[in-house]
Amino acid sequence: MKERTIVVVGAGPAGLMAAISASQNNNNNRVIVLEKNSEAGKKLLLTGGGRCNVTNNCNVDQLIKNTVTNGKFLFSCFNIFNNDDLMKFFENYGLKLKIEEGGKVFPTSDKARDVLYILLETLESNGVKIWYDSEVEKININENGISEITLRNKNIIKADSVIIATGGMSYPKTGSTGDGYRIVKELGHAVVDIKPGLVPIEIKEGWIKSLMGISLESTNIVCNVKDIEKPNKKPKTIKWTGPLIFTHYGISGPAVLNISSYLNKHINNSIIDIIIDIVPNVSEQELENILVSKEFEKNETIFKTLSKILPKNLVTALLDVLELNKDKKLSDISKEESNKIITNLKTLKLTPKDLRSISEAIITSGGISTKEIDPKTMASKLVEGLYFAGEIIDVDAITGGYNLQIAFTTGYVAGLNA
Ligand SMILES: Cc1cc2nc3c(=O)[nH]c(=O)nc-3n(C[C@H](O)[C@H](O)[C@H](O)COP(=O)(O)OP(=O)(O)OC[C@H]3O[C@@H](n4cnc5c(N)ncnc54)[C@H](O)[C@@H]3O)c2cc1C
Incomplete structure (x- = not known):
């Protein structure tokens, strides 16, 4: 079988999980993660005050109910990879978890860095390469869909599938500066108005x-x-x-x-x-x-x-x-x-x-219209080979671990199908 190149744009929780599922049990996939920072998961390290409230120990109905925007869009994804699956994933890789008030799940170590470490270690053992300092500028398409990616330094990477996981616009110092919105608009996707969420x-x-x-x-x-x-x-x-x-x-x-x-x-x-x-x-x-x-x-x-x-x-x-x-x-x-x-x-x-402004917001509300994404696969309905994961999608939830769960779930599903 011909080797396929899957490129994930963004090494946040959504992109890292997408790269894990794309590389798991599939030797025909060559998976590359492109990250514009010189390190992965800058925002992930800030989550939960540095402790990382990784998910919530509730049922799927509650996951959907506590998603403020487009909760029902996530229904099929949660059937494929939900909070139980996420907790099992981390525990299988040796990350012990604890449950606190309100069902909030944290690593027992209280260290977000341990969550990031597991994700990076899994990627390494799956043979996935992360290219740091690699800012994606443009995605090029031809009559068959995705063809190649242009980096800011003008390097070009050929790809069969691309997963966009560039996050939203909150806390821009972490790298989430809204690049993904411009990139996908150029491909014809609609972006629902960006607003600050979880903000004073x-x-x-x-x-x-x-x-x-x-x-x-x-x-x-x-x-x-x-x-x-x-x-x-x-x-x-x-x-x-x-x-x-x-x-x-x-x-x-x-x-x-x-x-x-x-x-x-x-x-x-x-x-x-x-x-x-x-x-x-x-x-x-x-x-x-x-x-x-x-x-x-x-x-x-x-x-x-x-x-x-x-x-x-x-x-x-x-x-x-x-x-x-x-x-x-x-x-x-x-x-x-x-x-x-x-x-x-x-x-x-x-x-x-x-x-307060979006730079102070915990989450971005708005993003790529869910109407243009297949809820079962996270595939674009407009461009063959294009997928989305995480905060860039027009979904956002309340505090309590739900937003990271959404990033991990959509990432997992996008990676599985890309
Ligand atoms: C202070 C704070 C605390 C939080 N605490 C929690 C919590 O405890 N629990 C919870 O559930 N949620 C929490 N959140 C929300 C959570 O962090 C986000 O939902 C999550 O990080 C979204 O993941 P993502 O992978 O979609 O995007 P991001 O984490 O934003 O990652 C996107 C990545 O893409 C990269 N990128 C962007 N543009 C490009 C480009 N052009 N080329 C290459 N790479 C690019 C960025 O550098 C970044 O690394 C918190 C948020 C903040 C700001």
């Missing part, structure tokens, strides 16, 4: 600055999204529970990052209210008992009372924002002032100005 939110209210640095372990966030062009349409509601951090420009933290991935499609065409319960573990009734009925220490200062249920820096900032003297005794606080405090604790209303 800028807030209009200027006083938010005084809450900067305050971090809350648990909050309930509700966003009401009203489409400006369809004022009669019922507002969409997005809810999330989890930690939140106030910053100099607005809000961040896991709950906010997840919400941003749902808001990014609405932020420029909707009126959005963000309502935060910053004390979800204290009911409105309990607050009323403390502040309105003053069931407890009447002679205590408002600062001391609130500090029993909230971090001290938050109480100081909140009283500042509400222009209330922190040394005022509880007995001197009016009903109106108490209600103002309760409203701000249980339903703090904020208005989003924008999302």
Whole structure:
């Protein structure tokens, strides 16, 4: 049988896994990975704060449900290579894994480098070559489909199949600068609008600055999204529970990052209210008992009372924002002032100005239209021999290991079929 050359563009998790499956049990495939950096997996090494939340130990329905954009597109791929298969793959190659809160799976060593090491070692034993400092500029096609690849240094590589795994546009210093979008547009593919996903939110209210640095372990966030062009349409509601951090420009933290991935499609065409319960573990009734009925220490200062249920820096900032003297005794606080405090604790209303830029985003939302990709093989429906894998595709998920799982799954399936 004639040897085939399969070229994978990008040595991130998707590209490395694609090269592994393309080279596994198939001696007729000569597999080459082209990477523009001088090392592989620069972004992979940053994942999970350097610990690499490699996947999530949930069922396939949850994998799809937690994919914010085009989850159903992944259904066939997950039937071929899902999170169980990924965990078995790593464990077979000697990488021990552990499961943490929320089903998040990490290497037991807490080192992303160990994940990268397994991928590179497997590639080496499969005889795959990685060409570093090799930036792909263009893919050339002829009447039969893929023909060759032009590198930036003008070298040309002949190929039978090409897998594009160049990632998105977030954290561009890692090499993900969106090259793939330009390359595939030249081949006729549609790219759905690129937006930041899993990104902090800028807030209009200027006083938010005084809450900067305050971090809350648990909050309930509700966003009401009203489409400006369809004022009669019922507002969409997005809810999330989890930690939140106030910053100099607005809000961040896991709950906010997840919400941003749902808001990014609405932020420029909707009126959005963000309502935060910053004390979800204290009911409105309990607050009323403390502040309105003053069931407890009447002679205590408002600062001391609130500090029993909230971090001290938050109480100081909140009283500042509400222009209330922190040394005022509880007995001197009016009903109106108490209600103002309760409203701000249980339903703090904020208005989003924008999302932070894509360079700060954990994930890129948008990318190559899934309508032009065969969901069973990751093959282009437009160009024979062209395949896609990872973040370059218009799929993105919430935090928890789902995005890496998508990269590994689509990579595996593309490699299997290329
Ligand atoms: C800070 C941070 C933390 C994260 N933590 C997690 C986590 O814990 N769990 C999780 O599931 N997800 C996490 N993610 C998301 C995850 O990293 C991505 O989903 C994943 O890296 C996407 O893999 P990829 O292979 O598609 O793209 P990338 O990892 O971006 O790899 C693309 C590769 O292609 C190369 N390339 C680009 N253009 C060219 C070109 N023209 N020629 C040659 N090579 C090129 C790039 O240099 C890069 O090496 C995190 C992301 C960030 C930024």
